Structures are given as structure tokens and as C-alpha cells.
Amino acid sequence: MTAQTMQNEMLLTEARLSAPASQRLVKYHDIPALEHERRQFHEFVAVDRAHTAMIVETGIIGRDVGRSILTQLQRLKTLRPEDFSTDVTKGSFLLQVESFLFDAIGEDFAGQMHTGRSRIDQGATVRRLYDRNRMLDVMDRMNELQAALARQAARHSRTIMPGYTHMQHAQPWVFGHYLLSFSARLHDSFARLTEAYARVNRNPLGAVGLAGTSWPLNRARTTELLGFDTVLENSKLGREAWYAAETIGALSFVMADLNDLATDLHVWSSIEFGLVESDDSYSGTSSIFPQKKNPTALETIKKAAGGAVTWLSTALATFRAEGTGDQAMRDLPLIHSALETTEGMLDLFTGVMDTLIVHEDRMASRLSGSWATASNLADVIVRESGLSFRQVHHIVARLVRNCLRADIRPDQVTGALLDDASFETAGVRLDFSDAMVRDALDARRFVETRVTVGSVAPSEVERMLARAVADADGDRQWVVNARTRLLDAERALDSAVAAIVG
Structure with a gap:
């Protein structure tokens, strides 16, 4: 375009609005919005290329026009976002690209790229990409x-x-x-x-x-060219x-x-x-x-x-x-x-x-000195004695209380101490050996004896x-x-x- 033509280029807002954007609006809206869109530079170019290729293929615009537009878009494709010159007075990034094309090939050709689309669906497509x-x-x-x-x-x-x-402490873990x-x-x-x-x-x-539009757009084609999985059907959405x-x-x-x-x-x-x-x-x-x-x-x-x-x-x-x-x-x-x-x-x-x-x-x-294995002792007692879990829960809880008061560690618990607790709570004696009690309270044995799917059992952890x-x-x-x-x-x-x- 000539310098005179550039001077006559009409901004989008000039056709409808009687005053330019205020400096405050430019500062707090236009500049941040434009810089935000600049990060999506390559997506903007991809959408423009796909839309232009489609409207050429469908005969909406002529091949010569499409060739001129796409040649310039190919130039843009090679640029880095920061190398693309913008002028905030010209508006959003769509309009920045249009201005670039107007300068390169004239508005009569470049202006046809926007046939059959809105800044709304174009911007939405860019954002999704x-x-x-x-x-x-x-x-x-x-x-x-x-x-x-x-x-x-x-x-x-x-x-x-x-x-x-x-x-x-609740239970031993891995x-x-x-x-x-x-x-x-x-x-x-x-x-x-x-x-x-x-x-x-x-x-x-x-x-x-x-x-939607009266132009015969091939939405399936742009879906293919932009790598979308499907068309978003309802035009309102x-x-x-x-x-x-x-x-x-x-x-x-x-x-x-x-x-x-x-x-x-x-x-x-x-x-x-x-x-x-x-x-x-x-x-x-x-x-x-x-x-x-x-x-x-x-x-x-x-x-x-x-x-x-x-x-x-x-x-x-x-x-x-x-x-x-x-x-x-x-x-x-x-x-x-x-x-x-x-x-x-x-x-x-x-x-x-x-x-x-x-x-x-x-x-x-x-875990040394921890009562985290108490639930395992309870399970062992249930299996060996036939008592209900709730009865046994009381027994083990009393055993823990008694041992804490006497400063007795789990690895020091005897069958006699367990019998004292069971008699105090359930009125029975269990007659467990010392070794049996201490094995049930051993943390590593706890881990090894888990059998359920998803447990800390070594085989389950490996699985x-x-x-x-x-x-x-x-x-x-x-x-x-x-x-x-x-x-x-x-x-x-x-x-x-x-x-x-x-």
C-alpha cells in the first residue's frame, strides 16, 4: 500500500464510534488484552490459514485472492510473537493481522479473509487451540x-x-x-x-x-486442518x-x-x-x-x-x-x-x-515402642479365642492403657499382662504365650501378614x-x-x- 492509502485506512471503531478509546481504556483494557493475545500468536496464524484455505476450497473467495492472503500468512508463520509489530489503536490481534495484510496486499484482497467468520468464533477457536x-x-x-x-x-x-x-500412630505402613x-x-x-x-x-x-452464516462453510474441513476431534455444533455455544x-x-x-x-x-x-x-x-x-x-x-x-x-x-x-x-x-x-x-x-x-x-x-x-500393631493383636485374639471383635477391642485397649501406665513397651508384653487386661474387661483369660503376643505386636510381621488387595503386603506393593x-x-x-x-x-x-x- 502507498503511504496515502495507509493514512486512509479506517479503524474498525471509527465506522461506528464517534470518539477514539480513552487513554484509560487503552491502558487498562486494550494494551493488556493485546499482550494477552500476543502469546497466542501462532494459534491466530493457524486459524487464519485454515479458514482461508477452506474458503478457497469451497469457492467462497477466489484462488488468486486466497493465494495472496496465504502467501503473507506464511510469512507470519515464520515470525516469533515478539517480532510481530502491533499498534494498539488498531484493536485486537485479529485486526492487527488484518492491518498487516492490508499493508502487504491491499484491503480489497486482505479484507476477504474475514468472510464467513466473526471475531467471536475466530477468537474462541484460537483460545481452544x-x-x-x-x-x-x-x-x-x-x-x-x-x-x-x-x-x-x-x-x-x-x-x-x-x-x-x-x-x-495408627498402623505400620510402607x-x-x-x-x-x-x-x-x-x-x-x-x-x-x-x-x-x-x-x-x-x-x-x-x-x-x-x-451461523449464509456462507457455505465446510466446518468439517477446518476441524480436520486444526486437529479438532469434532465440530462444536450449536452455533450459540x-x-x-x-x-x-x-x-x-x-x-x-x-x-x-x-x-x-x-x-x-x-x-x-x-x-x-x-x-x-x-x-x-x-x-x-x-x-x-x-x-x-x-x-x-x-x-x-x-x-x-x-x-x-x-x-x-x-x-x-x-x-x-x-x-x-x-x-x-x-x-x-x-x-x-x-x-x-x-x-x-x-x-x-x-x-x-x-x-x-x-x-x-x-x-x-x-515404630519401636509404638502401639501401631494393636489392631493386629486384636485380630489374632479374635481368630484364636472366638470372642467378638468389639470384646477384643476392649481387651487390647485396656492392655495398652495398663502398659503405658507401667512404662512397658510392646516388645515387653507378656501373656500374663494380656490375661490381666482380658479379665478386667471381659472376665476371661486367654492363655497366650509371650512369644505369640510379641509376634502379633511386631511391626514387620504386621506388614508381612496383610493379605487383602491393595494392602501393604510386599506382594501387593509390587503389584x-x-x-x-x-x-x-x-x-x-x-x-x-x-x-x-x-x-x-x-x-x-x-x-x-x-x-x-x-
Whole structure:
């Protein structure tokens, strides 16, 4: 275009509004919105290429026009987002690209690219492309953490430790079994994200503003070229961002998983517990207390997880006032910060887990003198005596009370002490040998004698470890397959453009 033509280029707002945007509106709306869209630069270009290729193929615009547009879009495809020059007075990113094309090939050609679409469905399509790509990044990080958990669980499949309820010793536990519980939770969270991804990966392009269009668009073709799984059928739904709220909900589950694991490890790394320790590279220190080694990475994860509690409620509150309205329903920027936070904390936790120091001797020693095996003694008495579990519960509870008062450890309990407790509560004597009582109260024997599916029995921990590895492999393959489909779509789009450009 000539300089004179550029001077005469009409801004979108000039045709309808009698005054330019105020400096305040520019500062607080236009500039932030434009910079937000700049991060989606490559997705904008992909949507423009796919739409243009489709309307050329369907004969909506001429091949010569399409060739001119696509040649310039190919130029844009090679740029970095920061290298694309913008002018905030020209409006949103769609209009920035249009201005670029006007400058290169003239408005009579470039202006035809927007035939059969609205900024609404175009923007919605861009956001879905961007969000699905970022979801796959998050899922990659989930798979990496799953692998780190499995590696630690394999190392500690026989590492016994106290198991806690109400922060009190409940039963003997196995650290590898504990870690596998979080592997299972993350696998469930991964499944939630795949379900959300399926609803994200629907094509709104062609819904136009609200009610569709009279132009004979081939929505199936743009679905293919952009790697969507299906068309988002109802044209009214093309503008809505409910999928973002669902995705945020799934991400908040991931952050809850991380919070619970980080909280346990944080508590267990205190001097009073001393069961685990963060590597120095994931720790901090104090400016005043020379002895301090702070679990900084774990604290960072917990802090980030705190904000995640409100993600879904904030999203739903944002939509609440709109009904079937407009602006808030069309976009939910919160999803981008949620994706970024979740990806970052998954990555950080992977480093923590890979380098975690586990004090196995300390874990075992904490069971020395612990009454965590009392429930096993109760089970043994039920099997041998025929008494009901409730009767036996009273007997063992009295035994524990008597021994604590007399400062007697579990490995010092005798059959006579058990008989005293049973006579006090049930009026019977059990006549158990000392060896029988002490065997029932042994922590390692407790672990070895578990028989139920999913228990801490060595064979079950090994089975669940194999299952966790298989699940993680399946999750990794899911992401590989999803990325492969997107790569195939990108190649199809390149071929469609090449067939027009020549």
C-alpha cells in the first residue's frame, strides 16, 4: 500500500464510534488484552490459514485472492510473537493481522479473509487451540512426576514407617505404598484432564457471531486442518468458555494432590519427625538462625495450591452474572494462570521427589515402642479365642492403657499382662504365650501378614507398583497420540496451503 492509502485506512471503531478509546481504556483494557493475545500468536496464524484455505476450497473467495492472503500468512508463520509489530489503536490481534495484510496486499484482497467468520468464533477457536496445547504441557509434567514417584516407590517398597490418622500412630505402613497412593491420585487427575480435553478440543470456527452464516462453510474441513476431534455444533455455544471452567476444576484436583503430598513431606521433614528431608538444592536457610534448613520447594508448592482452592468458584462466579450473555462467557483468562501454575508446581515437585532423602532407619525406629500393631493383636485374639471383635477391642485397649501406665513397651508384653487386661474387661483369660503376643505386636510381621488387595503386603506393593508404571505408560502414550494427531493436522494444513500457494 502507498503511504496515502495507509493514512486512509479506517479503524474498525471509527465506522461506528464517534470518539477514539480513552487513554484509560487503552491502558487498562486494550494494551493488556493485546499482550494477552500476543502469546497466542501462532494459534491466530493457524486459524487464519485454515479458514482461508477452506474458503478457497469451497469457492467462497477466489484462488488468486486466497493465494495472496496465504502467501503473507506464511510469512507470519515464520515470525516469533515478539517480532510481530502491533499498534494498539488498531484493536485486537485479529485486526492487527488484518492491518498487516492490508499493508502487504491491499484491503480489497486482505479484507476477504474475514468472510464467513466473526471475531467471536475466530477468537474462541484460537483460545481452544492454545488451551489444548498448554493442557498437553501440563499432562507431560504430570507424567514426569508419576515416573519420579514410581522410582521412589520402587526404592522403598519395603521401607516400613508409622501410618498416621489424626496425626497419631495408627498402623505400620510402607513408604512405597504411601507414594503409590499419590501415583493413583495423579492417574485419576490425569483422567479428569483427558475428559476436559475432549470438550476443549471441539471446533467453534464457523459458529460465527451467534446464529451461523449464509456462507457455505465446510466446518468439517477446518476441524480436520486444526486437529479438532469434532465440530462444536450449536452455533450459540461457539462463543462460550464453559470448557475453561471444567479444565480449571480438573487442574484444581491436581493442585490438591500436590498440596497433600507436600504437606505430609513438610511435616515429616520437621525435627520432631525426621522421616524425610529435602535435598539442599530444593531448600533454603535463615538469615538469623544458622542451624535452619527450610523445605522451601515444598512450601512454594503448598502456597501455590492455596490459591487453587478458589479457581473453580472464581470461574463460576465470573459466569454467574452473564446468563446467556457475552463478554465473560467468551473468555476466562484465569485458565492460563491456572495452567501455568499447575505445570510449574508439577515440574518443581518432580525435582523434589527425584532428590528426596528418606531416612529409612528413622522410619523404622519410630515404630519401636509404638502401639501401631494393636489392631493386629486384636485380630489374632479374635481368630484364636472366638470372642467378638468389639470384646477384643476392649481387651487390647485396656492392655495398652495398663502398659503405658507401667512404662512397658510392646516388645515387653507378656501373656500374663494380656490375661490381666482380658479379665478386667471381659472376665476371661486367654492363655497366650509371650512369644505369640510379641509376634502379633511386631511391626514387620504386621506388614508381612496383610493379605487383602491393595494392602501393604510386599506382594501387593509390587503389584501396585507394576500397575502404577503401566498406568503412567498409558498416560504418556495418550499424550503422544494426542500430539501425533495435532502434528498430522498441521501437516494437512501445510499441504492445503501449499496446494493453493503453489
